[in-house]
Amino acid sequence: MSFEKITLELKEGIYYLGFGKNEPKSLTVITEQTLLELDQAFEDISKDKNAKGLVLFSHKPDCFLAGMDVTVIQSLSSEIEATNGCEKGQSVFNKIEDMKIPSIALVDGVCLGGGLEMILACDKIICSDNSKTALGLPEVMLGVLPGFGGTYRLPKKVGLVNSLDYLLTGKQIKAKKAVKLGLVEYIMPKERMLEKAAEYLFKKEESKTLQETLTEKASESFIARGVIFRKARQTVLEKTKGFYPAPLKILDHLENSYGKRRSSYLANEARAFGELSQTSQSKALQHVFFLHDNAKKIENKDEVQSVSHGAVLGGGTMGGGIAWLMANSGQAPILKDINNAGLELGLKQASLVFSKALKRRKISMDQFQRKQRSIKPTLSYNGFKKVDLVVEAVIEKMDIKKAVFTEVEKHVGSDCLLTSNTSSLSIEEMSGALEKPERFAGLHFFNPVNKMPLVEIIKHSKVSDETVDRLYKWVLDVKKVPVVVNDCPGFLVNRILAPFLNEAAYLLEEGVSIESIDSAVLNFGMPMGACRLMDEIGLDVCAHVGEIMETGLGARAKANPLSQAAVEAGLLGKKNKKGFYTYDEKEKSSGVNPDMTKLIQDHGSNDMDETTIQMRLILPMINEAASILDEKIVTNADAVDLGVIFGIGFPPFRGGLLRYADNEGLDRIVGAIKKFASEVNADRYALSSYLQKLVDDKKKFYEA
């Protein structure tokens, strides 16, 4: 049998099995073909009586194996098919474990999912000192569990408690940590790994220390295990609020299987995988995975001119956040403001994020120094000639922004991209201030910049494709998620979020309590209650956005007067510690603000049921998203769902707003909107013709 996906070479009795030889993509994944070839190869090696050892390695730098091809998981259409698939994979990897000869894996770069499961079956693992080297079992993030023996072999290698940490979160393990855990034997320079493999293949393992043996013995005990699982289950429920079945299933499976023989352990694993693979949550998470993965693809990537040096205008919270992003990505930004106080605000914002990373040991003090000091705070335009990208983040006033762009255009080179981080002003109108509008676009970040992955790239009539392509590439370079949007009030995300927040205010007016609204929203799976979100955004900003939406979109976006009234009463949200909730010095919430409840015109208490509250808030979003597609603000449903998931944290287990709508059935959605239109308000629930047409054509958002 000749191999395509793998290479196999015999040298002095040792088999060298390599991956990624002819792989054009930067990451090698395991396909069904790979498994077939591996099965054959392991079979052959087992039969060779003269074989002395097996070495697994990758031809590709920075990637050992990036796991199973997710399209394979996605194509599994039944529990039985999924379970059978797992069993096949398990039997292939068992062959490594059952070999009489020693085996060793040489990992340079990422080794994830099925890749790690495979090498867990080897006797030893050696990692390269490459900073990109990382191991992990991210299956839980796709709503499943490692189905090729990972749940069986990882606990055996690193102990039950440690393995839970990685199985339940999917987080990656760097080489040094992996050695500490006992998962990896040695770290070596990658250039030396292959030549040293044979030597280390036969090296005797160092015996375990007393402490390691004791820890192992401790987790073997039946009682200790009970405590471990109870505690883990509690943590999982706190973190996932029960929305995600995979981590709980992993715990159930481990508790049942731990200590059992390999065959029954693996059979349980395969069955659990099968069950999880068909849950709606897993399907939704796979959908999100592909949304994200597709967003990372750029055609002719190498032809797009890179942006490597940026400048930020305006040192406020957003300006400082964007400066942080550039500094963190090694792009030594210029931060320009009109006074030192503004610059210091920006520096504080960046420093705050770096300090937190330092505390969590994500960066060292030296890195903090270097990165923070790579920001050049200045009042002048010196150096703007050398930047590729300017992001404007000054005050949200059209005339000021226009004046800023007219000025900055004089100081930059002809290739420099000019962008505005406006959240509410018209990009089309702003582009009028520029002599060369083709290099101008909106570049909308979300607050806080370090936490929010989404960045909207907003087009206008004169923008060039090159500008959009370069911005898209840059957003990916700084590890954010780009979405290209046409200009409209609120762009994509805020336009969808606005009716949600606006409707929450109307619910309050109808007498629904702050607590009921927020708990209904949380129970839907949103990361934050609607009222709490308004506190975070700031009620002044909410009032401003409400006004813009109403002006731009008309009667259906009629702004509820509550946020304006709150601003007048001095309730601005978290920023001045008084909003729907009150906040203490450390910005911790200390309960509902009585001043706000007084402000809400009380129409008596309304004990609306949770589902109705949820529908009242979610349906206007779906309806608005339909209008957005109708107006071709974005190209397809993918973009909408990417926006709501990465921009406002719409629950990933629902796969996105439109995916949720499709799953619920658009005819039912339309029916509910119509019902609210007649019972609540005809303007705000005026059905989008696009949505009506989908129903008439018996189509879904994702089929349009």
Place this chain on the structure above:
Amino acid sequence: MQAVYLVKGNRGPQAKSGTILKDVAAPYLGHYLIRDIMDQVDIPVDEVDEVIVGNTGNPAKFPNVGRVIALEAGLDKKTSGYSVHRNCASGMEALSQAYVKIALGRSDVIFAGGVESMSQMPLLFGEKMTEFFIDMMKAKSPADKMKVFSSFRFPYLNPVIAIEQGLTDPFCGLNMGQTAEKLAREFNLTREQQDQFANDSHAKAIKAQAEGKFVDEIVGIIAGKNMDTLVTEDNGPRGDSSMEKLAKLRPYFEKRTGTVTVGNSCPITDGGSMWLLCSEAAVKKYNLEPMARMVDFHFHGLEPERMGLGPVMAMDGVFKRTGMSLEQMDLVEINEAFAAQVLGCLEVMKSKELSERWKVEKLGELDLNKLNVNGGAIALGHPVGSTGSRLVVTLAHELAKQKKQYGVASLCIGGGQGGAVIIENLVR
């Protein structure tokens, strides 16, 4: 010999040690100054030949601070970088090495300057403690270890203060303040004269700050433990300085009979300064508008115990070398390590007899209106590694403002030397 141009010069704010700049490590007092200059000129990062940085309190973590600064500034990796140490004139030494390299046609584009974080100068273990550590490491068996361990004595832990040792002359055994006291005694410089000089220095510096004289030369620096504040001004000058307040201070170096106090000496300071020096060819190639031309420099040695008179010999030397004279100088900077030491220099310059004693021929009495017009180190501070180039930065900016032609910057150097640089203003 080719002309050497001082294209652009800048400096950071200077702060008394242990204050606002105490968290800034030495390389970060300099790297951003280069970046600031690079942002104003059209020189590609890979066209800079060399970075030369004066520094005396060599940080253990950055043994060659010049190279670190070159890399942190974003210059190309091929740009070489090194550090120089000539005590108080290290920054001037950096300029003079750049001068020689460019004048000889070996280099075209060089950054030269100095940095000093006197806040971050280390405390060291003494020799006894070091020996103890070595013995401990050598000891193999537990018994040996116990034996070595029992030799430990608590006084071993007494630290050696690097900064204190650095400011004491190893040859004559006097610390710098004691050399100033010696000059005060020899020239009969009274406490009042010294205090008056110090008071004037503060008054001139405060006036210069109020008039915004330093705004063009100072580049704000990110400071604070969390690196979230911006420092843009020197914190040394005292608006409330007065003769009464200065008179209250006790002599620091000779407690009973002395005249030198912390009030009429320069404070220990953190700071950095930087120059871009270019050849004629580079000036043309990159279309540069140099601030000044570096005419020449001179270093001169004398008795270590009278190191404070160094500027006199150095200025005399550079005038002899160039055939120029003190009268041609529109502005003069003599670094103010101690009031007594500057006053001593002035005494030598105006006295024929004293001049002859030190073979000074080209000086004569100095017009005090030309001297340190924006105040000196007593008010502004003296970050040792940087001052030599800082003086030239301040001098060049002032010549440009006054539209005058020539200036000389000079300083005394611990160990018994003086250094001087003549520049010609090119800003019209």
